[in-house]
Amino acid sequence: MEENLAELERDSVSAIAAATSPDELEAIRVRVLGRKGGALAEISKGMGKLAPEDRARLGKLLNQAKAAIESALESRTAEFESAALTARLDAEWLDLTLPPAGVKPGALHPLTQIQQEIEDLFRSMGFAVLDGPEVEDEFHNFDALNIPPDHPARDMQDTFWLTGGWLLRTHTSPVQVRGMERYPLPLRMIAPGRVFRNESVDASHEHTFYQLEGMMIDRDVSVGNLIYFMQTLLTEVFHQPATVRLRPGFFPFVEPGFELDIRCLICGGSGCAVCKHSGWVELLPCGLVNPNVLRMSNIDPDKWNGFAFGLGLTRLVMMRYAINDIRLLQSGDLRFLNQFS
Amino acid sequence: MKFSMQWIQELVPGLDVPAAELEQLITVRTAESEGVERAGALLEGARVARVLSAEPVGKLTRALVDIGEGEPITVACGAPNCRAGMRTVWVPVGVKNVGGIESNGMLASAAELGLGREDEGIIEWSSDTIDFAPDSILEIDNKSLTHRPDLWGHLGMAREVAAITRENLKDPVDLALLPKGSDSFNVRVDDYVLCPRFSVVTFEDVRIAPSPLWLQYRLESLGLNPINNVVDITNFVMTELAQPMHAFDRDKLRGDRLIVRPAFEGEGLLALNGEEYVLSAADGVVADGERAVSLAGIIGGKGTSITEETTNIVFESANWNASQIRKTSARLKLRTDASMRFEKAQDPANTVRALARAIALMRVVCPEARIGGRLTDDYRALPEPQTIPLKLDVLDRKLGRIVPPDEVREILERLAFKVRDAGLHLFEVTVPTWRATKDIAEPDDLVEEVGRMIGYDTIPPEPPRVACTVPPDDPKRVWYREIRALAAARGYTEVYNYSFLSDEQFQRFALSPDDALRVLNPIASDQNLLRTSLIPGIFANLELNRKHFDAFRLFEIGREIHNLTPAMPREIPHLAAAVYAADGDGRSGLFELKLLLLAIAAEARVEPTAEVLPYEHPARTATIYIGDSVVGRLFEAHPSMIEGRAAILNLDLERTLDLRPQQQPFQPIPKFPSSAFDISVIAPLREYSAALETRIREFAGSLLERIEFLREYSGPQVSEGMRSMTYRITVGSPERTLSSDEINAVRDRIIEGVRGLGHETRT
Numbered sequence A: 001m002e003e004n005l006a007e008l009e010r011d012s013v014s015a016i017a018a019a020t021s022p023d024e025l026e027a028i029r030v031r032v033l034g035r036k037g038g039a040l041a042e043i044s045k046g047m048g049k050l051a052p053e054d055r056a057r058l059g060k061l062l063n064q065a066k067a068a069i070e071s072a073l074e075s076r077t078a079e080f081e082s083a084a085l086t087a088r089l090d091a092e093w094l095d096l097t098l099p100p101a102g103v104k105p106g107a108l109h110p111l112t113q114i115q116q117e118i119e120d121l122f123r124s125m126g127f128a129v130l131d132g133p134e135v136e137d138e139f140h141n142f143d144a145l146n147i148p149p150d151h152p153a154r155d156m157q158d159t160f161w162l163t164g165g166w167l168l169r170t171h172t173s174p175v176q177v178r179g180m181e182r183y184p185l186p187l188r189m190i191a192p193g194r195v196f197r198n199e200s201v202d203a204s205h206e207h208t209f210y211q212l213e214g215m216m217i218d219r220d221v222s223v224g225n226l227i228y229f230m231q232t233l234l235t236e237v238f239h240q241p242a243t244v245r246l247r248p249g250f251f252p253f254v255e256p257g258f259e260l261d262i263r264c265l266i267c268g269g270s271g272c273a274v275c276k277h278s279g280w281v282e283l284l285p286c287g288l289v290n291p292n293v294l295r296m297s298n299i300d301p302d303k304w305n306g307f308a309f310g311l312g313l314t315r316l317v318m319m320r321y322a323i324n325d326i327r328l329l330q331s332g333d334l335r336f337l338n339q340f341s
Numbered sequence B: 001m002k003f004s005m006q007w008i009q010e011l012v013p014g015l016d017v018p019a020a021e022l023e024q025l026i027t028v029r030t031a032e033s034e035g036v037e038r039a040g041a042l043l044e045g046a047r048v049a050r051v052l053s054a055e056p057v058g059k060l061t062r063a064l065v066d067i068g069e070g071e072p073i074t075v076a077c078g079a080p081n082c083r084a085g086m087r088t089v090w091v092p093v094g095v096k097n098v099g100g101i102e103s104n105g106m107l108a109s110a111a112e113l114g115l116g117r118e119d120e121g122i123i124e125w126s127s128d129t130i131d132f133a134p135d136s137i138l139e140i141d142n143k144s145l146t147h148r149p150d151l152w153g154h155l156g157m158a159r160e161v162a163a164i165t166r167e168n169l170k171d172p173v174d175l176a177l178l179p180k181g182s183d184s185f186n187v188r189v190d191d192y193v194l195c196p197r198f199s200v201v202t203f204e205d206v207r208i209a210p211s212p213l214w215l216q217y218r219l220e221s222l223g224l225n226p227i228n229n230v231v232d233i234t235n236f237v238m239t240e241l242a243q244p245m246h247a248f249d250r251d252k253l254r255g256d257r258l259i260v261r262p263a264f265e266g267e268g269l270l271a272l273n274g275e276e277y278v279l280s281a282a283d284g285v286v287a288d289g290e291r292a293v294s295l296a297g298i299i300g301g302k303g304t305s306i307t308e309e310t311t312n313i314v315f316e317s318a319n320w321n322a323s324q325i326r327k328t329s330a331r332l333k334l335r336t337d338a339s340m341r342f343e344k345a346q347d348p349a350n351t352v353r354a355l356a357r358a359i360a361l362m363r364v365v366c367p368e369a370r371i372g373g374r375l376t377d378d379y380r381a382l383p384e385p386q387t388i389p390l391k392l393d394v395l396d397r398k399l400g401r402i403v404p405p406d407e408v409r410e411i412l413e414r415l416a417f418k419v420r421d422a423g424l425h426l427f428e429v430t431v432p433t434w435r436a437t438k439d440i441a442e443p444d445d446l447v448e449e450v451g452r453m454i455g456y457d458t459i460p461p462e463p464p465r466v467a468c469t470v471p472p473d474d475p476k477r478v479w480y481r482e483i484r485a486l487a488a489a490r491g492y493t494e495v496y497n498y499s500f501l502s503d504e505q506f507q508r509f510a511l512s513p514d515d516a517l518r519v520l521n522p523i524a525s526d527q528n529l530l531r532t533s534l535i536p537g538i539f540a541n542l543e544l545n546r547k548h549f550d551a552f553r554l555f556e557i558g559r560e561i562h563n564l565t566p567a568m569p570r571e572i573p574h575l576a577a578a579v580y581a582a583d584g585d586g587r588s589g590l591f592e593l594k595l596l597l598l599a600i601a602a603e604a605r606v607e608p609t610a611e612v613l614p615y616e617h618p619a620r621t622a623t624i625y626i627g628d629s630v631v632g633r634l635f636e637a638h639p640s641m642i643e644g645r646a647a648i649l650n651l652d653l654e655r656t657l658d659l660r661p662q663q664q665p666f667q668p669i670p671k672f673p674s675s676a677f678d679i680s681v682i683a684p685l686r687e688y689s690a691a692l693e694t695r696i697r698e699f700a701g702s703l704l705e706r707i708e709f710l711r712e713y714s715g716p717q718v719s720e721g722m723r724s725m726t727y728r729i730t731v732g733s734p735e736r737t738l739s740s741d742e743i744n745a746v747r748d749r750i751i752e753g754v755r756g757l758g759h760e761t762r763t
């Protein structure tokens, strides 16, 4: 009996090792370990006839054989599972360099993008973002900004005049006036938007372009404050420290009035074609709000003052992306616009 | 406006700054310089040359010339007046072979030297030396001089330069030269608003001749034509003092009097430029006893102008109303050196200064001429000197920097303001007459004077000390930004289209021109209406881009502008979005846009419409509602409009935002399980799903939680012309779990109801 047991164990372990599939393994398990009719079960049936001391010894041997066979089965099963997993993983090879299916994101217009950046910056500094009409009356576009009726800015060649006595706003400055009419002081506001000038279109001129007007009215607003805001703005827009300079410029709605130049970002100020070898690029008009403009909006210039500026968004976009033809911006051409996604 | 560096140096004798540096200083202190040009460049190294011999070689002359040093040199010359014995000017331009002659340098004409117009022959030189040198011409942007009448003359700019460099200014005017004695000429001013001041002197025994070279050189280098001595003097004075003048031939004036008056309606004037102008009562003229002889402040008449025969002259130096000159000049499309200056509001005090200067120049240029009688000077009242209180602490606060009072005083005085101490931190500042006409009126104007002279670069940038307040938010803007982000994430690219449309586009898109504002002065005839719809622009975008892409999506957020005159126009923000595909049946584009719509406004309903516009596909057009209000349209482009399939969404954002529901408090999650069952309805193909769903909702009653559309089907097992639409109906109650009887009752009601509509059902 002992010999039978030893032989069964030997044969089973080698059969398990030789099995080539999980099914074959299962057949071995049933044949050897099966509760009914399995080889081990048959052997244990014969044990009842043995003397008690032999029974105990053989029982121990039987358990040892069973454990050995089970362990062999288990490890062989694990081998099969691991092989199956490896095979599956290999079969599931996927080319992740393929482009994904589905819709790719579109793009926001570069003017929208730069406008949103600047809006966020000014909102973070407590400025409200205001809107105004594109069709204006003479009062808001001119009179209220201290531009009298015979000022050159009112010439037919600059302004689009409309039926009904209306005009297309030539700047975003009327929104200043509407802001002062509508909101209490102190007031900090910007107003981005579309403006119009009656000008023939070529690579560097457009009749429709985009500005961002800014104004701050408070108790003591200084030229130093204006320089601070402009430097902060331009540093943010160009993602590098900006150096600015102010020089006299005449605009009826500010006094003193300035042209603000930025140190050329291309050459750093040493002179190049972009800055016409001056080291500076003219960027925006600004100044302290003219007392006449305040009075026109029923604000006492002895108590309040402020600054205003008019940023050319179109120009900023062209500088940032080195766009050499202004007409592309309103071409609706996706070969151009999709580049900004 | 051009400025001669040499001229400025004559007025600021101590000036020792090179032109390139001065240009920068002027730019940051006064007005924008556009660059420096060189005038009379050939004068560099020019020498007086005597022609020793002149031998014709073909069409040229081989001249042997003595240039005052070294051996005589050989020069090839093509001028007809090149002859032995003459004195002329030689210029070193290098040695080269000219027509077979080894020529060293060249003999120059007056025009080549920049000394005049004459270019027929080489210059005849009488002096032993050449007292001319190349000049630097500063070009200052006219726009930056709009508010500065004084800077339209060299003296004004010289005053700025003197102030910037702290040098002294020399005034070239000697008022003592103005003649006293008996009246020589009568003037009558009928309109002192048009003409605040009219001043005249006369000269007799004048000999008209070319001006001396120094005078021609000055005019020539600034781009003015030298004409003759008298006319050149008027131009010289204008360029120096910014006061335009005019000279009449006295013998051609009829009568003894000049009259300043509005023109008669339809009155004609043949002007110096050869043009005949027809005037109106809105224009001002200077007339003699019979007719207009000059268009006030703009141009003189031809009939009374200076000619070679002229011997007696009348110098006019007048002050004109700026806006009047501007209007006439604009109406006649005639801008002259005079009108440009008068438009800037010139100083009435300047008329007699200009005459004094002209008299001084006549003495040099026409010494034989005699002045006739005294100055005639007609004016009603000259403006009082203007004084402005300047608080020094306010000045410092506005600039953001402390400027010592002594420095403020010095700056203002150098600019010819008079400064008086008027108390603690207070100056009383008197404005010079030439700054008082429209430039300086308020303390803020003086802040600018001080600020620009200390240099804005001396003001430190500083954040303001202000209340920390949250700015008001504009819900519209916030929402547009969300829509833009949403559309871009879903594959739409943003376009910006123009606000202009053409009559033809209005017609093509069935828009009413009566609803639109018309541009009175359009750039082009096809851009003469303001858009009342974004759709024509979107179609243009589709047409352009389909040439390059088989499929694409785009959108625009822009304003429709509707005419409501006399009320303000209505500007209505719209979203227009489009999905284009060259191939396919077009369904997916429409449903993609519907998905975008629902992402923007979940409560929007897309409903069939009977009224279809000519550019819309008649069977694929829907109206978009929120509640009972129409907020937009969803449609496929009519096949006649574009090749391929274009789905378009047009949404009124203003109305949509107004109608968006308020955020509601949350609904509790049901405590008791709900139950669901599916029902398929077999209905005719063109029965609308949304209508059917509404009816099912009614049939289901109050236990209904939601209806979900699962699928549609047509084909085998469904009769021809019919389709099956399957809905999942979910029912439940917040109070209890429904019994199967209750659920079945709902199902039976729906089935019965749908059958009542004449449709079969399947469950």
Ligand SMILES: [Zn+2]
Pocket (backbone or CB within 6 Å): A264, A265, A266, A267, A268, A269, A270, A271, A272, A273, A274, A275, A276, A277, A279, A280
């Ligand atoms: Zn540069």
